[in-house]
Amino acid sequence: MEKLNKFTKIFRKIYYKLFIENFKGKLNYNFTENFYRWDLIEYLIKKNNYKNYLEIGCDKNQLFSKVNIDNKIGVDPVSGGNVRKTSDDFFKENKSSFDIVFIDGLHTYEQVKRDILNSVNFLLDEGIILVHDCMPDSLGKQAVPRYKMQWNGNVWKAIVDLRQQENLEIYTCEIDQGIGVISKKKNTSILKLDKPINKLKFKDYYNNYKEYMRIISLEEFKKIF
Numbered sequence: 001m002e003k004l005n006k007f008t009k010i011f012r013k014i015y016y017k018l019f020i021e022n023f024k025g026k027l028n029y030n031f032t033e034n035f036y037r038w039d040l041i042e043y044l045i046k047k048n049n050y051k052n053y054l055e056i057g058c059d060k061n062q063l064f065s066k067v068n069i070d071n072k073i074g075v076d077p078v079s080g081g082n083v084r085k086t087s088d089d090f091f092k093e094n095k096s097s098f099d100i101v102f103i104d105g106l107h108t109y110e111q112v113k114r115d116i117l118n119s120v121n122f123l124l125d126e127g128i129i130l131v132h133d134c135m136p137d138s139l140g141k142q143a144v145p146r147y148k149m150q151w152n153g154n155v156w157k158a159i160v161d162l163r164q165q166e167n168l169e170i171y172t173c174e175i176d177q178g179i180g181v182i183s184k185k186k187n188t189s190i191l192k193l194d195k196p197i198n199k200l201k202f203k204d205y206y207n208n209y210k211e212y213m214r215i216i217s218l219e220e221f222k223k224i225f
């Protein structure tokens with residue numbers, strides 16, 4: 001994880017507020033209590049008899065060590081998992097296919113979008129891609145460059161962008177910082193934006209996140225998947 005000293009934090013915060021966006025709204029989410037990313041993954045593995053798991057970004061194996069499955073690959077250039085590479089380098093050489101992919105590496109829009117599209121290429125037809133940190137509650141938690149320790153980044157933008165495509169069915173489940181759920185099916189609810197993706201601000205997310213992200217509760221998730 002990127003180390004931030006006090007000076008960098010303050011400098012980036014001022015820069016962000018002066019030149020990128022300054023917005024004070026804070027969202028209150030209804031994240032399900034006591035149900036986390038590892039519970040969702042266990043549910044999917046058991047229900048679908050999944051065998052092959054890929055995790056992008058493993059840190060201290062907080063999640064990776066809890067995933068019980070026949071084959072698992074964890075990719076991280078710094079720590080955890082079992083492949084010491086960036087996700088881009090991993091996908092360049094990868095030949096395996098996966099039932100379930102958990103994306104939690106570098107939390108920037110461009111990188112997450114690339115991680116999702118690369119994962120789609122190696123996803124088995126009935127497989128699922130999960131994306132962590134899709135629901136930031138405030139400007140600072142999603143600011144890029146990062147100026148806070150607690151950070152979701154602008155992962156949300158990758159979800160909003162891909163919700164415009166016809167060939168991916170995407171929801172966001174309201175648990176554990178927001179988990180994007182992507183399958184290789186026809187998009188039954190194509191998102192229409194009234195401005196280009198590169199013009200979207202946190203304020204747009206704040207005002208439209210339920211529609212942008214196609215938010216579903218855990219109960220709804222379990223009816224669909």
Ligand SMILES: C[S@@+](CC[C@H](N)C(=O)[O-])C[C@H]1O[C@@H](n2cnc3c(N)ncnc32)[C@H](O)[C@@H]1O
Pocket residue numbers: 001037055056057058059060061062063064075076077078079085086087088104105106
């Ligand atoms: C938020 S942590 C992952 C946490 C873990 N998945 C969990 O569930 O607790 C993010 C990790 O992504 C890694 N990372 C950063 N850039 C990456 C990249 N380009 N490819 C893969 N992993 C990356 C970092 O080294 C860090 O360990």
